[in-house]
Amino acid sequence: MKFSAYSDIKAVFIAIVAGVILAGASAFAKTVDKTLALVNNEAIMLSEFDKLAGPMLDSFRLRGAEMTAEEKEKIRKRILDDMIDKKLLAQEAKKQRIAVTRREIEQGIDQVKKRFRSEDDFRDELKNQDLTVKAYEDRIRQDLMVMRLIKNNVEAAVERPTEKEAAELFEKIKKVDAEKIAKDDKATDDDKEFAFIARLLAREAQEKVHARHILLIVDKNAPQKEKLEALTKIRDIRKRITDRKSFEEMARLYSEDPGTKDRGGDLGYFTRGDMVPEFDKVAFSLDVGKISDPIFTDFGYHIIYIEGKRAGRELALDDVKNDLLDFLTQKKATKKYEEYLSSLRKKANIKINPF
Structure with a gap:
């Protein structure tokens, strides 16, 4: 982060x-x-x-x-x-x-x-x-x-800022009301900056999923025949993965998502609400190591593989200390x-x- x-x-x-x-x-x-x-x-x-x-x-x-x-x-x-x-x-x-x-x-x-x-x-x-x-x-x-x-x-x-400075900033940010600042026309640049960091910390504390996916692009208004062909193809890809083919390798070969294809479909960690609802719901319901059935979103057909999960938690200073030190360094550099x-x-x- x-x-x-x-x-x-x-x-x-x-x-x-x-x-x-x-x-x-x-x-x-x-x-x-x-x-x-x-x-x-x-x-x-x-x-x-x-x-x-x-x-x-x-x-x-x-x-x-x-x-x-x-x-x-x-x-x-x-x-x-x-x-x-x-x-x-x-x-x-x-x-x-x-x-x-x-x-x-x-x-x-x-x-x-x-x-x-x-x-x-x-x-x-x-x-x-x-x-x-x-x-x-x-x-x-x-x-x-x-x-x-x-x-x-x-x-x-x-x-380089001290750990004491990072601890003081951490305590200050914990008290920030980001929503209130967002609505305040008189908020200072520092207020807005602290609110921004507070939102990032809140996001970091949420439950997260690390997933890969394979996407076959199909327009939501495409003819039924085109949708069926894509569904048949992604079911075949899923079967080959369950028959011990690598999900990562198959994503590189067949996924049509240009942003993740070369990374083996890797989406990294994300929180609830980062993805479209249909994708979100399935990703957070799957267990680690499991592959979803094909799902349809506005982007087309996906299959999802869960690499890992992180439970929601309350952040401690040690979780974000290095990021806070980097932030303070940047402030001083600015x-x-x-x-x-x-x-x-x-x-x-x-x-x-x-x-």
Whole structure:
């Protein structure tokens, strides 16, 4: 269990920027360009800004979220602030002559390429963004330099929290009313963070099941013949497993769930309510080592194998101490990072033009 999902170090923004080739769509490439900000005489152009801001604002619209002009302005300001911070960090990394190896750059690019179906798709996206391979390598190099700068100047300065601090946080979280905070418009960021952790602790304390499954995808509105063919096939797969074939091996061969197929159908541990009701009911009723009969959900036909179970329990400090220590470390790192950025901003000459 990790608590970092709510309070991430802002440096993650830096770490992934190189991987988002490309957050922008080519539709933004034809923006009438102008200088949006100057950071120590280095320009941030409107076209660069639009490549980040455009898709983000579009994602809100696609989810049907109505944003006020004030909310849009806040998002745009945050994006520009992040771009300024990234520019300052890149300048400081260059000033400190931070070096990265050719091998590190290649590894960074390889990580990005994994998001594409082929090398051609990757190069097509570079072309769509008017980027040469060399220009993209330079971007990767700069982002790796910034990551190393942060490691040297921020992470190295963070003190590991004590077990006493973890114990105090544990006691504080036990008293948090997460539901009340969720309804409180005046709740502080710390309140919301504690509520988030309290919900995770409550979830961790619940009964859990560790299951594997094999899925044959069938639309719930498919013709009866198609459903019967899938049911016949999954019954045959189940019989082969009961005849001493490995569930894990059969999942790799036949499951159509792309998220678990390569892991032998492994879903890990989950609590009640994590899965669709039909799946949930069967998984929690089976004994360890047992295989379910085929069940039908909105996804298709499944068979389920139970790897293990954990009874619900009251959590003790030792159950979550390491996670709490990691959380406190991250909080301290976030504070150090913000202090470091603040020091760079104070020394910088920053000019922002109207949008």
